[in-house]
Amino acid sequence: xxxxxxxxxxxxxxxxxxxxxxxxxxxxxxxxxxxxxxxxxxxxxxxxxxxxxxxxxxxxxxxxxxxxxxxxxxxxxxxxxxxxxxxxxxxxxxxxxxxxxxxxxxxxxxxxxxxxxxxxxxxxxxxxxxxxxxxxxxxxxxxxxxxxxxxxxxxxxxxxxxxxxxxxxxxxxxxxxxxxxxxxxxxxxxxxxxxxxxxxxxxxxxxxxxxxxxxxxxxxxxxxxxxxxxxxxxxxxxxxxxxxxxxxxxxxxxxxxxxxxxxxxxxxxxxxxxxxxxxxxxxxxxxxxxxxxxxxxxxxxxxxxxxxxxxxxxxxxxxxxxxxxxxxxxxx
Amino acid sequence: xxxxxxxxxxxxxxxxxxxxxxxxxxxxxxxxxxxxxxxxxxxxxxxxxxxxxxxxxxxxxxxxxxxxxxxxxxxxxxxxxxxxxxxxxxxxxxxxxxxxxxxxxxxxxxxxxxxxxxxxxxxxxxxxxxxxxxxxxxxxxxxxxxxxxxxxxxxxxxxxxxxxxxxxxxxxxxxxxxxxxxxxxxxxxxxxxxxxxxxxxxxxxxxxxxxxxxxxxxxxxxxxxxxxxxxxxxxxxxxxxxxxxxxxxxxxxxxxxxxxxxxxxxxxxxxxxxxxxxxxxxxxxxxxxxxxxxxxxxxxxxxxxx
Numbered sequence: 001x002x003x004x005x006x007x008x009x010x011x012x013x014x015x016x017x018x019x020x021x022x023x024x025x026x027x028x029x030x031x032x033x034x035x036x037x038x039x040x041x042x043x044x045x046x047x048x049x050x051x052x053x054x055x056x057x058x059x060x061x062x063x064x065x066x067x068x069x070x071x072x073x074x075x076x077x078x079x080x081x082x083x084x085x086x087x088x089x090x091x092x093x094x095x096x097x098x099x100x101x102x103x104x105x106x107x108x109x110x111x112x113x114x115x116x117x118x119x120x121x122x123x124x125x126x127x128x129x130x131x132x133x134x135x136x137x138x139x140x141x142x143x144x145x146x147x148x149x150x151x152x153x154x155x156x157x158x159x160x161x162x163x164x165x166x167x168x169x170x171x172x173x174x175x176x177x178x179x180x181x182x183x184x185x186x187x188x189x190x191x192x193x194x195x196x197x198x199x200x201x202x203x204x205x206x207x208x209x210x211x212x213x214x215x216x217x218x219x220x221x222x223x224x225x226x227x228x229x230x231x232x233x234x235x236x237x238x239x240x241x242x243x244x245x246x247x248x249x250x251x252x253x254x255x256x257x258x259x260x261x262x263x264x265x266x267x268x269x270x271x272x273x274x275x276x277x278x279x280x281x282x283x284x285x286x287x288x289x290x291x292x293x294x295x296x297x298x299x300x301x302x303x304x305x306x307x308x309x310x311x312x313x314x315x316x317x318x319x320x321x322x323x324x325x326x327x328x329x330x331x332x
Numbered sequence: 333x334x335x336x337x338x339x340x341x342x343x344x345x346x347x348x349x350x351x352x353x354x355x356x357x358x359x360x361x362x363x364x365x366x367x368x369x370x371x372x373x374x375x376x377x378x379x380x381x382x383x384x385x386x387x388x389x390x391x392x393x394x395x396x397x398x399x400x401x402x403x404x405x406x407x408x409x410x411x412x413x414x415x416x417x418x419x420x421x422x423x424x425x426x427x428x429x430x431x432x433x434x435x436x437x438x439x440x441x442x443x444x445x446x447x448x449x450x451x452x453x454x455x456x457x458x459x460x461x462x463x464x465x466x467x468x469x470x471x472x473x474x475x476x477x478x479x480x481x482x483x484x485x486x487x488x489x490x491x492x493x494x495x496x497x498x499x500x501x502x503x504x505x506x507x508x509x510x511x512x513x514x515x516x517x518x519x520x521x522x523x524x525x526x527x528x529x530x531x532x533x534x535x536x537x538x539x540x541x542x543x544x545x546x547x548x549x550x551x552x553x554x555x556x557x558x559x560x561x562x563x564x565x566x567x568x569x570x571x572x573x574x575x576x577x578x579x580x581x582x583x584x585x586x587x588x589x590x591x592x593x594x595x596x597x598x599x600x601x602x603x604x605x606x607x608x609x610x611x612x613x614x615x616x617x618x619x620x621x622x623x624x625x626x627x628x629x630x631x632x633x634x635x636x637x638x
Contacts, residue, residue, distance in 0.1 A: 069535050071531065071534060071535060074465075099537055102536065103537025107536060110528055110531070110532055110535075112528050117529055118546075118547055119529075120550050130536045133536055178532065181532075185537075
């Protein structure tokens with residue numbers, strides 16, 4: 001059911017972690033005001049570890065991922081916090097420095113595989129482009145490497161695919177190709193932003209298998225962003241459940257799935273279980289994700305929470321449970 | 333449940349591009365586009381007009397027995413005849429020779445205009461659309477300033493300052509072309525820079541220069557090509573207008589606009605001196621416009637006013 005265990009990441013300290021996000025706040029200017037999309041998110045990814053960022057649309061998980069890549073553009077900005085990649089803080093780094101790091105130390109795979117490839121170039125040319133962004137090799141050498149990369153992501157006729165255009169390939173093949181480009185320079189950290197959401201269920205399973213396989217073979221650390229907790233649970237050793245730009249709960253995947261503590265996590269898991277059980281009524285969490293411009297004070301989940309109580313109007317502290325799990329809820 | 337997207341139909345379609353896969357901002361060229369172009373009547377008419385005008389101009393030494401400047405005092409103001417297809421002017425020069433040689437200047441100068449104006453305008457548009465911010469704002473307000481002048485006034489002003497010559501006429505008309513290119517390219521660049529594949533390239537460590545030349549410029553190319561075909565005719569008209577006003581090519585070098593001006597005085601006794609160069613100019617401008625329109629419809633089906 002769950003992915004292979006890969007070290008105890010919950011206990012990963014700053015020295016051992018590939019990525020250490022501390023108190024990240026990412027805001028967007030709008031008119032005279034500021035929309036606070038990410039509000040104090042912290043998590044670590046250990047060496048060859050895997051962390052899933054889960055939450056509904058609008059929970060800030062994708063913006064967190066883009067912040068780590070240094071891809072937040074105006075009117076967005078990182079207001080506060082540290083993003084330590086291999087111990088170096090990315091916040092405040094110049095674009096020139098970030099350009100050197102992107103693709104080499106951290107790479108990203110996006111949601112829409114066909115749109116993430118330029119329709120004007122062959123697959124081979126695009127993988128080679130990623131290789132040559134950081135390696136001083138000739139185009140022929142890069143193409144040869146590109147073929148190996150495509151084989152690595154399970155494309156059997158890589159030689160042919162190299163010479164094809166994105167529109168000639170299926171979404172699943174395109175996603176394999178974008179994963180190959182992301183792996184071009186053997187980054188220590190791979191961020192996958194909803195990599196399977198746009199794909200068929202069967203293709204989705206294949207891509208998840210490839211990611212699991214790569215994770216163990218290449219020892220690449222992974223941040224997997226998804227709204228689907230059942231998908232994330234298959235891949236990741238750790239889970240970070242986000243809501244309203246905050247971390248609601250984080251811990252080892254088995255712990256979080258088996259005994260979710262936060263009412264929001266419980267709601268997410270009940271909803272996922274009711275889908276896979278296939279009988280009876282589908283469980284949903286009543287209410288809607290709050291508009292980041294009208295975020296309630298205190299716990300953002302409070303308006304939808306079955307356990308809401310008066311002190312929920314003030315920010316709940318992040319409680320550390322005996323099993324190293326962290327929960328932001330007044331119940332604990 | 334994740335929505336499935338296009339796996340099946342694309343696999344089934346093999347090498348053929350289904351129309352509905354067109355990615356926003358980049359015109360997917362259907363393989364049948366050449367056939368579709370030919371089905372458009374105005375495209376065919378445009379190509380025929382251009383062929384009638386351009387082929388003799390390209391083959392000027394072949395199709396004309398005499399040079400454009402050869403005078404013959406015994407054969408002034410002869411009407412069109414087999415020996416002088418378009419007659420002769422007041423110096424006995426062969427109009428056909430002057431028209432086919434003169435086309436080199438008019439057409440050559442308009443091509444120079446779209447190359448010069450196109451390159452400068454494209455660079456400005458790319459920078460403004462990609463960088464945005466203060467730099468982009470400054471560039472685009474400068475462009476707006478140029479656009480605010482009526483084009484012909486601007487061109488007249490520039491040639492008046494630089495002095496009358498073909499090179500200066502080209503520079504003047506190119507300056508008018510710059511804001512038109514800059515606007516179109518800026519719009520395309522602004523759109524393309526936000527496409528997922530550009531963001532993906534950035535996430536892989538591509539620098540801005542690399543992204544502009546590898547991803548943004550090729551994506552903007554259809555818009556640039558269309559703008560060029562549309563503006564080429566206008567440029568020819570303006571080069572000829574400046575020639576007509578004596579601000580372009582200086583006599584005795586033949587150039588269509590200047591020839592029309594020359595023949596104007598003798599229009600009542602020898603209509604052919606002004607009419608034939610004028611007709612060639614008109615055919616060239618109309619031909620280029622028709623081809624340009626057809627190309628625009630083809631490359632950019634969403635364009636308004638088609």
